[in-house]
Amino acid sequence: MIRLTIKVLLQFLVFVIMVISIPMNAQEIQTYNGPLQIGKYNGKATYSYKLVENDTVLDGDFTVLRSNxxxxxxxxxxxxxxxxxxxDGKANGPWKFQFGEFNSKSQSEVIDYQYRVLVSGIQKSAIGKIKMGKPNGKWTIVEEEIENSEISKTLFKSVISFDNGVPQQNFSINNENYTLVGRFLRDGLAHDEWSLFPSNGMDQSESWFFKDGLLQSIRVDDENDHKTIKAYQGYNGKTKIINLNAGYINALEIQLSQVDVDILHHNSLPELLKQNAARYQEVDEILSELGKSxxxxxxxxxxxxxxLDSLEVTKVDSIVSYYKKAHELSESILHNSQLNILKLSDNNTAYQYNTVLQLKENFLNPIQEIVSYDSLGILEYTSQEQLINHVFANGLPKPQMDIEIQIDSVISSKxxxxxxxxxxxxxxxxxxxIEAVAKMGYDGILSIANEVKETLTQEKRQNELASLEEEIIIRNDSMMVFIDSTSSTIPLKYATALKQLKSFTSKTINDYSKVKSAVNxxxxxxxxxxxxNNLNELSKTVSQMPNYQTTIKEGYTDRIWNPFMATLMDEDIKKRITSAYSKTLEPYFLNEIDQHLSCDNTKELNSTINATYTKILELKDQDTKKLERKLKRQKDPITILEMLNVQNTAKQ
Amino acid sequence: MKTFRTYSIKLIFLFFLVFQGFSQEKEAVELPEYSKYKDLGTKTWINTYGNIRIGKRLFWDAQTHLRLEETEATPFFGQVAQVYNRHAIGYIHSKYFNVRLGGVLRLNFNTDEASTDRNLVPEWRIWHQYQFAQSLASMMIYHRIRIEHRWTQGFAENSEYIFRNRWRYMFRMKIPLNNHKLKPKTFYVAPEAELIMQSGKAVVASPMEDLRLTSTLGYILTPRLTVAAGAMYSQGQDLKNGGFFKHSWAMRFHVYYSPDFRKVKNKLPEIHLTD
Incomplete structure (x- = not known):
């Protein structure tokens, strides 16, 4: 008795434990083992996660890999x-990312009872620590070229220390050509000397001197000389903290003279930073797929x-808009093939064309530069005076200009x-x-565009005529070939209609050739x-009419069981409909072609024939008792077409 | 054809049984020393045959025949002899085999011009038929077995019905003349031979009721309408005395029609049957 009670108690206990443990499980960390797709990466993953409101939240160790x-x-x-x-869904702790693209020349060696396959290719890796999604501590990103399983070249390497996502202390970034080393303040601002020196040791090296984030000067050293380029040194006004990227370099260049800009390594510093950013981006994409990053x-x-105040912003918008309109017009003129040909022989066209070129150079190109600064968002990082001095280095363009024209090696000016x-x-x-310059540029281009339009319309008309005449010849030829090859394979009455189409085509072309006035x-x-075109279509239809006839006949034939003969027999059904087509409508169509063909009715006739054919086929499966009764003794093709509702279709 | 053979064997077996039955009967009819032919008669048969489809495989067989006979004055069609109403429900098993079962009401007119008996008496039949078709080159061959159970009575007042069975086999060919097969707008020739045997208490020495040799020329107007005309010679034993043979010539005129009133959508998939 007691044992029985204990057994019942034990069963109850097990039940209670199970009931309690099921919801607990839901909060517990679970492990996944299986395939996983992260963006473009598809591999085998092992990770821990928990369920929060039915969402999978990664928590714990994470591994995903692939190699084949x-x-x-x-x-x-x-x-x-x-x-x-x-x-809690955020990357945290030491991380390692490794990507590789390898090929093997099927070389292998045996080492310690293992087969080793030698690979060549490129291996990229990023190693460091992450604190709740942000880089923290030293991050090393490397891209290496591998040849036969050994590192042969370092293509890229960056070492940056972070504190909670903010770069700190010293860093170094190098690619095949340059090495950049520098220093950050605790708040991530560039500070002190950033040195950019070439890997080959031959080219010049640059030292960028920052003071609390503001670039003071750049010293350029080469083998026998050195030069210091002044940057924002001595500036005491308002400042803004921005990212060091291509836009910053552009803003900087506005400050520098063209000579200085040419001395500097073009964009090699931002290029390195860009390469670096791309690699961090790669890691960020992976982490973003998995959680917040x-x-x-x-x-x-x-x-x-x-x-810029709101008024100035409006001015900038209007500069951009003038530029866009003027740019579009000037491109359409400069790339117009007819103008390009005409300008070789026609004085006036050459004048117009060269004026546009001149306007483009004097007005549009400088404005384009300003527009590009606007799109980079760096217009506010330069004084407007500096901007004008930079863009219009030779002073603002004048509305009067001399246009040089050269025709047959004779140079003239206007x-x-x-x-x-x-x-x-x-x-x-x-x-x-600046706005005035933009407007002048646009006005100039617009006035030329209006002059050119007239020249173009006339030219266009002649070209169109030439291409139309070419088309006439092609259509005619293809139709003649088609009719000649088809006529011999179809019954005489259709061949006769085709012959008529052929002679009508010749007549049409003959009529055209008699038109003399250019406008007409x-x-x-x-x-x-x-x-x-319509005649072509119609002749194709006529060549199909024998098939239409057969298809209708076949469609309107039923196989009937004749019990007296014990034989299946073909029966023509709805004879009134089929005979309306073959005895009235088809002869009518052929007669129309023979007697009443004109350019005006060709298209309609063609569509009537085709619509009739389609309609007749459709009627087979429809209840047509009433129609058949009406068709009885009806011999007028027009009335029949109306009954079939075809005439209307054709006119639509 | 195996089915057909089985049927034939059964039929022959049946004949033997019937003949055994005859040999046991005894009648006081004197047979002539040699068989004798009665006077040659002339007739005209005007027959309509309707086959009305009522389902995928079922049809209604509706036949109305008008049979005329000579009088003293007029050969072939002097007087009405019989009016047939033959009906049945048929079942199409396949292109090559069909069966049907139904009844006949035949109105027999008294053609004996001297008789003073009743002028018209009905005759009742139950009939079933098994028809086999086969194609041979361009023509069709048909074997028809028809079995009829008939109740007839004489023209005399209050005459009793007598019951007889009829055993009929017909061989028929239809040979297209102006086409390679039987199809609309085709003339055809149909030679046929039918042997009609009978049995029953009243049949003692005259089991061969009729042997009909017919030839018709037909024309298929449409798949649903055919007309034919021809001549028939027939001979058979007289019921009362097996020693006497009736024989006659008949002109035959036939109309075959097979309407199908079913809705198109019901009809379409079944037209081909199983071919």
């Missing part, structure tokens, strides 16, 4: 391995800040004045000066091409 020996041996394999840990390193600098009422005085605010000729050419 078979593919490697066959052609090429990409392999990768991401290893790290998460806390903010892995991009932000290398900060300070720039002078000249904020002046051009932009028809614009705006004038620029010395005390006009800078932004308005273009219209005539257009209608002739259309007419030939």
């Amino acid at each position: 020996l078979q593919e490697l041996l066959e052609k090429q394999d990409y392999s990768f391995q991401f290893k790290g840990a998460f806390v 903010k892995f991009l390193p932000e290398l900060k600098v300070k720039v002078p800040y000249y904020p 002046s051009y004045t932009i028809p614009s009422s705006d004038s620029i005085s010395a005390d006009t605010p800078n932004i308005e000066k 000729r273009l219209a005539a050419a257009r209608t002739t091409v259309e007419c030939l």
